[in-house]
Amino acid sequence: xxxxxxxxxxxAKARNVERPDFAQYPYLVAWEVTNACMLACRHxxxxxxxxxxxxxxxxxxxxxxxxxxxxxxxxxxxxxTGGDPLARSDLFLLLEKAKEQGLKVGLTPAATPLxxxxxVFRLKEAGVNRLALSLDGAAPETHDxxxxxxxxxxxxxxxxxxxxxxxxxxxxNTTVAQDNWPEIQALPPLLAEKGVVLWSLFFLVPVGRGKxxxxxxxxxxEEVLHWLYExxxxxxxxxxxxxxxxxxxxxxxxxxxxxxxxxxxxAGESLYQEYFQDGMEHSRLxxxxxxxxxxxxxTGNVAPSGFLPVYAGNVREKPLLEIxxxxxxxxxLRDKNLLKGKCGVCEYxxxxxGSRARAWAETGDYLxxxxxxxxxxxxxxxxxxxxxxxxxxxx
Numbered sequence: 510x511x512x513x514x515x516x517x518x519x520x521a522k523a524r525n526v527e528r529p530d531f532a533q534y535p536y537l538v539a540w541e542v543t544n545a546c547m548l549a550c551r552h553x554x555x556x557x558x559x560x561x562x563x564x565x566x567x568x569x570x571x572x573x574x575x576x577x578x579x580x581x582x583x584x585x586x587x588x589x590t591g592g593d594p595l596a597r598s599d600l601f602l603l604l605e606k607a608k609e610q611g612l613k614v615g616l617t618p619a620a621t622p623l624x625x626x627x628x629v630f631r632l633k634e635a636g637v638n639r640l641a642l643s644l645d646g647a648a649p650e651t652h653d654x655x656x657x658x659x660x661x662x663x664x665x666x667x668x669x670x671x672x673x674x675x676x677x678x679x680x681x682n683t684t685v686a687q688d689n690w691p692e693i694q695a696l697p698p699l700l701a702e703k704g705v706v707l708w709s710l711f712f713l714v715p716v717g718r719g720k721x722x723x724x725x726x727x728x729x730x731e732e733v734l735h736w737l738y739e740x741x742x743x744x745x746x747x748x749x750x751x752x753x754x755x756x757x758x759x760x761x762x763x764x765x766x767x768x769x770x771x772x773x774x775x776a777g778e779s780l781y782q783e784y785f786q787d788g789m790e791h792s793r794l795x796x797x798x799x800x801x802x803x804x805x806x807x808t809g810n811v812a813p814s815g816f817l818p819v820y821a822g823n824v825r826e827k828p829l830l831e832i833x834x835x836x837x838x839x840x841x842l843r844d845k846n847l848l849k850g851k852c853g854v855c856e857y858x859x860x861x862x863g864s865r866a867r868a869w870a871e872t873g874d875y876l877x878x879x880x881x882x883x884x885x886x887x888x889x890x891x892x893x894x895x896x897x898x899x900x901x902x903x904x
Contacts, residue, residue: 511681518849532843534581535833536801540574540814541800542566542603544598544807547621549657552722552754561596565807566824568599572606574805574824579610588641590815592807595628601635608636615642617682620661621670627672640672641709643682645697652788655689669703669724680707685733685753687723690834695738701744708746710737712753712881713868725884734759754862755882758857774848798875799842813842816866816876841876852877854888 530536538761545561546553578587587607593845594600595618607614617635620626632640642665646652649662650842656662672679681700683693686874693710700708713724725733734756741748741760750756796802797815810820821836833839841847842865863879871880880897 516740520634525679527785531796533834534560534584535584535803536796537586537588538578538803538805540571540592541807541815542571542589542594542705543593543597546591546593546597546619547623547658548593548619548661561592561822562807564675564786566603566809566855570825571599574829575603575606576611577611578828579607579612583613586615586616587588588615590617591619593623594620595619595621595623601631603630604635604637606708612637615639615641616663617643618668619643620656621658624664624668624673626667626674627875628676629677633672633675633677637677639678639680639706640758641680641682642668642669642672642682644696644699645668645684646689647699648692651689651692656848663826666703679703679705680709681705682709682711684711684713687725690725690729690733697744700746705746707749708740709749710753711751711869712864714752714864715870716816716866718816721850724881730755730881731759731883735763735883752866753881754795754856754861754864755879755884757795757860758884761860789887795860795862797862798867799839800862803829803839808836811836811883813875814866815840817869819869819875847876848878849874849876850880851884851886851889852878854892855884855886856888857884857886869903 516582543565543588544558547559575587589600589603592596596614598604603613614638616632618628618632618640620642629640636873643656644652644662644665645655646662649659652662652665653659657747669679669681681696681703682777683696685693696709697877712730713722715722731755734753737748737750737756738759798817802814804812804815805824806815806820811824811825811829812818813819819838821838822832824832845862846853848855848858848862852858855861855863862883864874867881868877868879869875
């Protein structure tokens with residue numbers, strides 16, 4: 510049985526494990542293979558359009574990128590995203606190269622007419638390890654309105670069934686915003702029924718088309734994260750958050766209080782080298798924007814994530830690894846001692862660190878405190894002279 514460490518033990522491990530690993534190689538490489546997509550989703554960070562951008566990476570440039578990524582040690586997970594990857598005509602050439610290079614691949618197709626049963630089986634045969642599909646509501650009306658196209662809810666459910674038939678593991682991605690949060694709570698039973706291995710919740714960052722949507726408040730974030738912890742203990746799939754890194758803090762707090770394991774993808778999981786049925790590892794300790802994660806845009810620009818569109822270089826000009834290792838942007842994001850405000854003194858900064866994308870989107874400073882975290886570290890209260898003397902003595 511997996512041993513569950515207390516919060517202090519995991520945080521201590523994080524200081525020693527996280528930074529040296531991620532300073533050398535990314536854990537996850539996301540490549541936006543095209544900006545093209547037939548949908549016009551309300552929250553799309555890429556503001557995708559029906560046609561590809563004129564200067565997207567060519568087939569040859571894409572193949573060279575995959576060859577480089579395959580040299581990293583250990584080999585990172587590769588996510589092919591968009592837009593809609595199925596809109597790229599050379600997709601299967603790219604998948605063939607990824608398979609040849611021994612890369613584990615996740616793919617995030619849009620629920621358009623391109624996503625057929627035949628296509629799902631082809632993706633499985635081509636070596637895709639996991640299919641990531643989006644559900645932003647538990648009813649067609651909500652999801653289809655979010656995606657800007659009628660029928661996408663039904664097609665997504667069909668695709669989940671086709672993937673199950675093909676033996677292709679699936680995850681469901683869900684964007685969390687004010688408009689759809691009430692209905693999201695009805696999704697877990699449906700995901701369990703469809704046999705997904707991972708529920709990945711993307712907490713809205715106001716970039717791209719998502720600028721017009723409303724985020725949850727800091728208090729609502731906290732409530733949702735505690736609810737997700739309960740979901741992770743109740744349902745058979747794993748739970749992961751994107752741009753809500755304080756889920757790791759919530760999990761550690763709950764684990765410490767309860768002293769028992771759960772199925773949340775949060776701090777400490779990778780210390781035990783656990784894997785999914787498809788060979789895709791659990792998210793490593795403290796994977797955040799630019800710190801274990803790197804994003805390559807359709808035109809080759811390199812950013813810490815798709816939600817933090819601040820670019821450090823272009824793969825046409827420099828190797829991706831050189832940009833990741835040496836650019837000031839990435840080096841700053843990996844140094845948790847540079848974080849400002851309460852994030853900079855938080856005892857959970859090595860396993861959380863806050864959303865750098867949200868800090869940038871809301872304040873213009875990617876090192877600022879996460880505006881949507883309700884937790885107030887004791888050290889921050891001490892700095893402000895607001896913690897009762899008795900509590901300070903106990904600490």
